[in-house]
Amino acid sequence: xxxRRVSPPQGRTRPDGRSITTTTTSSRGQTDMxxxxxxxxxxxxxxxxxxxxxxxxxxxxxxxxxxxxxxKDVLDEAxxxxxxxxxxxxxxxxxxxxxxxxxxxxxxxxxxxxVLVANAGGGSEAPLAEMTPDLFDGVTDLNIRGTFFTVQKxxxxxxxxxxxxxxxxxxxxNGDRNHATYNASKAAVRSFARTMTNDLRERSIRVxxxxxxxxxxxxxxxxxxxxxxxxxxxxxxxxxRIGRPEEVAAAALFLASQESSFVAGAELVVDxxxxxx
Ligand SMILES: NC(=O)c1ccc[n+]([C@@H]2O[C@H](COP(=O)([O-])OP(=O)(O)OC[C@H]3O[C@@H](n4cnc5c(N)ncnc54)[C@H](OP(=O)(O)O)[C@@H]3O)[C@@H](O)[C@H]2O)c1
Numbered sequence: 429x430x431x432r433r434v435s436p437p438q439g440r441t442r443p444d445g446r447s448i449t450t451t452t453t454s455s456r457g458q459t460d461m462x463x464x465x466x467x468x469x470x471x472x473x474x475x476x477x478x479x480x481x482x483x484x485x486x487x488x489x490x491x492x493x494x495x496x497x498x499x500k501d502v503l504d505e506a507x508x509x510x511x512x513x514x515x516x517x518x519x520x521x522x523x524x525x526x527x528x529x530x531x532x533x534x535x536x537x538x539x540x541x542x543v544l545v546a547n548a549g550g551g552s553e554a555p556l557a558e559m560t561p562d563l564f565d566g567v568t569d570l571n572i573r574g575t576f577f578t579v580q581k582x583x584x585x586x587x588x589x590x591x592x593x594x595x596x597x598x599x600x601x602n603g604d605r606n607h608a609t610y611n612a613s614k615a616a617v618r619s620f621a622r623t624m625t626n627d628l629r630e631r632s633i634r635v636x637x638x639x640x641x642x643x644x645x646x647x648x649x650x651x652x653x654x655x656x657x658x659x660x661x662x663x664x665x666x667x668x669r670i671g672r673p674e675e676v677a678a679a680a681l682f683l684a685s686q687e688s689s690f691v692a693g694a695e696l697v698v699d700x701x702x703x704x705x
Contacts, residue, residue: 462490463685473548477645481673521548522574540587571613625693634692641699666701
C-alpha cells in the first residue's frame with residue numbers, strides 16, 4: 429500500500445447498489461485498493477471513542493468523512509489528527525436544528541453520501557424508582573429520536589445503494605439492572621434497522637445495526653464506573669477482555685462496504701461473545 433495514486437479514486441456506489449471498481453495503481457506499479465475509495469461517509473458522534481475509530485478506519489480505506497460532536501474543541505482535535513479527508517461539523521444529534529445544519533454542510537460538498545453511521549448515543553441512567561422524566565427524555569431523545577431523524581434528514585443526500593449503520597448495543601437485547609431506558613432505546617435502534625431496510629428497498633439502501641459489547645472508551649468508563657467494575661465486566665466476556673474501538677470499527681467497515689452486499693436489516697454483534705454464550 430502507499431505511494432502516489434496515478435488514477436483518481438472512484439469507489440462510488442452505482443444506482444443498483446453495486447460498487448464501482450476501486451482499483452488504483454501506485455507510483456511503484458502496485459495495486460492500491462481501499463474498500464471505501466472515493467466514498468463520502470458521515471459519522472455522528474465521531475470526535476472520540478467508537479465513532480472516531482470508525483472515522484479513522486474509513487479514512488484508511490479511502491473515504492472522505494464528515495464527523496460530528498457537540499464539543500467543538502474535541503471535534504477540532506479529532507479532525508486535526510485524522511487528517512485532511514475529515515471535516516468536522518459541530519452539533520447535537522438529538523437536536524433537529526443541528527441535524528439540519530449537518531445536512532446543509534454535507535449538501536454543500538456537492539457529493540452524495542455513500543455511508544451514514546448514526547453512532548452518537550449514550551445517556552445517563554438511574555434505577556427504575558429514581559428515573560426522572562428529564563433523564564428519560566435525554567436518553568430517548570438522543571438514542572431513538574436522534575437516530576431516527578439522522579437517517580430521515582439524510583435521505584435526500586444518500587446515494588442509491590448507500591449503506592446505513594445504526595450503532596445499537598448488546599444492551600438492547602438484555603436486561604441490565606438500572607438501565608431500563610438505555611436498554612430499551614438500543615432495542616429501538618435495532619428495530620429501526622429492520623423497518624428502514626424495508627422502507628428503503630426501492631433505493632437499495634441497506635440499513636444494519638451494529639451492536640458493540642463492552643468497548644473501552646470515555647463513554648464506557650463513565651458508564652460503568654471504576655476499575656473494579658471494568659474487571660468484572662471483562663471476566664464476563666468469553667474472550668476475557670474489554671473490546672477496543674478499532675475492533676468495532678472493523679465491523680462497521682464490513683457493514684459500510686460491499687463486502688456485506690447481501691446483509692440488510694441485520695444486527696452484527698461485536699462483544700467477544702458476551703451476549704452469545
Ligand atoms: N463503549 C461501549 O462499551 C459501547 C457499548 C455498546 C454500545 N455503545 C454505543 O456506541 C456509541 C459510541 O459510544 P462510545 O463508547 O464511543 O462513546 P463516547 O466515548 O462517549 O464517545 C461519544 C462520542 O459521541 C459524541 N456525542 C455524544 N453525545 C452526542 C450528541 N448528543 N450529539 C452528537 N455527538 C454526541 C461525543 O462528543 P461530544 O460529547 O463532544 O458530543 C463523542 O465524540 C454510542 O451509541 C453507544 O451507546 C458503546
